[in-house]
Amino acid sequence: xxxxxxxxxxxxxxxxxxxxxxxxxxxxxxxxxxxxxxxxxxxxxxxxxxxxxxxxxxxxxxxxxxxxxxxxxxxxxxxxxxxxxxxxxxxxxxxxxxxxxxxxxxxxxxxxxx
Amino acid sequence: xxxxxxxxxxxxxxxxxxxxxxxxxxxxxxxxxxxxxxxxxxxxxxxxxxxxxxxxxxxxxxxxxxxxxxxxxxxxxxxxxxxxxxxxxxxxxxxxxxxxxxxxxxxxxxxxxxxx
Numbered sequence: 001x002x003x004x005x006x007x008x009x010x011x012x013x014x015x016x017x018x019x020x021x022x023x024x025x026x027x028x029x030x031x032x033x034x035x036x037x038x039x040x041x042x043x044x045x046x047x048x049x050x051x052x053x054x055x056x057x058x059x060x061x062x063x064x065x066x067x068x069x070x071x072x073x074x075x076x077x078x079x080x081x082x083x084x085x086x087x088x089x090x091x092x093x094x095x096x097x098x099x100x101x102x103x104x105x106x107x108x109x110x111x112x113x114x
Numbered sequence: 115x116x117x118x119x120x121x122x123x124x125x126x127x128x129x130x131x132x133x134x135x136x137x138x139x140x141x142x143x144x145x146x147x148x149x150x151x152x153x154x155x156x157x158x159x160x161x162x163x164x165x166x167x168x169x170x171x172x173x174x175x176x177x178x179x180x181x182x183x184x185x186x187x188x189x190x191x192x193x194x195x196x197x198x199x200x201x202x203x204x205x206x207x208x209x210x211x212x213x214x215x216x217x218x219x220x221x222x223x224x225x226x227x228x229x230x
């Protein structure tokens with residue numbers, strides 16, 4: 001069965017500091033990986049996705065993520081966070097083909113301090 | 115602008131009452147999904163539909179029902195059999211029909227359901 005683990009429930013960083021959010025997955029085939037962001041009371045917005053090719057993918061809002069097959073990881077990074085990055089972040093894994101379900105992690109809540 | 119509209123934003127249910135959450139999309143997407151979100155549990159799939167007039171149970175379908183009579187609409191009914199319905203409900207859609215390359219899901223802004 002597929003699964004996603006986000007080991008950090010809550011992370012606090014200072015504005016301007018770098019950020020890394022961890023995501024580990026378990027999947028029986030080559031995965032299709034996503035990072036989504038959710039502001040309070042809102043839906044989820046896609047930050048970036050990895051399907052194939054270059055293992056370092058760029059997303060919106062200055063985020064990037066690196067796929068490491070050997071570590072089953074897809075960590076999200078940003079070199080310098082802004083106060084507006086405070087939100088909850090979800091990693092998800094799914095198949096390449098068809099509309100079989102995505103599996104989401106439990107999320108990491110990011111707090112930014114001035 | 116194309117998108118997914120969920121209504122209402124807030125909904126209150128009395129004990130023993132069925133309520134229906136609306137989800138409409140104008141993205142011309144084939145697949146639609148309903149998720150339930152509880153604090154600390156991430157998103158859990160309730161039902162999904164890959165094409166009109168067809169839908170499948172997700173991980174937590176008990177106490178819920180859906181219909182897919184039109185491509186753009188996928189309403190979710192929370193029945194009285196759902197004993198703990200208080201949660202944030204998210205609707206999503208994605209492009210491809212079954213057997214084609216997957217695409218990211220697009221989400222609505224959610225409906226928060228509470229019990230009176």
